[in-house]
Amino acid sequence: MIVVVGIGAGGWDEIPVRHQHLIRESPVLLGGKRHLDLVPDVPGQRREPWPSPLRDGLPALLDDVGDAVALASGDPLVSGIGTTLISLLGRENVRIEPAVSSVALARARMGWPAESCVAVSLVGRDVSLVARELAPGRRILALSSDESTPASIADLLVSAGFGESAMTVLGDLGAETESARSATASVWNGESPRLNIVAIECVGAPLFGWTAGLPDDAFENDGQLTKRDLRASALARLAPTPGAHLWDVGAGAGSIGIEWMRAHPSCTTTAVEASPERAARIARNAARLGVPGLNVVEGRAPDALGDLPAPDAIFIGGGATRPGVLDTCLTALRPGGRLVVHGVTLETEQLLARQHAELGGELTRISVESVDAIGTFRGWAPQRTVVQWSYSAPFTRR
16 A cells, blocks of 8 residues: 655645654655655655656556555645556555645635636646637646746747736745746746746637637648538537547648547547658647647558557548558447548548448538639639548447
8 A cells, every 4th residue: 555645845844743643654655855855764764766767667666665655745636646656556555645735725825716717737748738728817827847837838828929918936835935926928037946836817819719610720731631610520520528539540730639639638639640741740730729748640541550549539531441441440449439531532432331321320421612702703612522421339338
């Protein structure tokens, strides 16, 4: 059993007596150097710092130490070691004894009710994650990775047109050295404490919503892009849900996978794209639109699909007639998983018609027309008609 004890920035004297007893009585104490240094010496107690890299070295360390107490900052389940330990050992083998989280302290200092703001962890993660949350009046608490994070956030806000947003950097929350410094993002400069949370009060013009169907010009592209109305239709049928994983096969500009991830912070995508230039473009689009965690696999289906995480949904935007692509995707679907395929050629249309006749689902032809200039007048300019097949794999209860 690993007991994870949260410690506030105030150190040993502010740890509840019950938690102090747990720490003193444990034969093994685990933690980062900063946390271990906060605890008075205990004769005969073995102390082990976290390995580096953490995730790779933890299994061997945990096998070696057996029962132990692990030290963590604040609430160990807020971007903390508690989450990692539970994922490795299972909930039944880890007990969490939290202190007040840095997020709770930040809300208290700012006077922000929990329901009025969102917390975004940037601990070891790309600062671009903040971009998804930007909206006029939005309150964001960004958990910083280190002292460089506030400046990176300020740069992102300025580049996104939110330079007038107020930033308050809350340092060493709960400690005697606690500090707070405020300025707008456009004039932010200077040093920040290593331990900090950035409170952001967003000021700027509306950007992009979370509903499917972002404007086409939101994506850098070379023409290989699932257009707005077709994208909205496909995503409505792919039906992103929290924690679900999407394969975006033949991803082009990555628009389907990006919008899938924007639907919920826990949604994930693997975008498969054969072109190196397009693969790099997908990564740029994902970062700019606030989902830098999108995984881009450079390769051609079906060969590139073999070792991917199992999907909850799959979108095939092109290449469905390539031998093995559609069969591989159908086989990979989890029970209840969704598949959407788009086709513009007669060959793809015939393939999808056969699949619909055999497996069912929904077969739709979508035609979109937009107003365009005809000399000095205006008229309807049709886009290429797309055949869409959507299918849900049978779901059987045990």
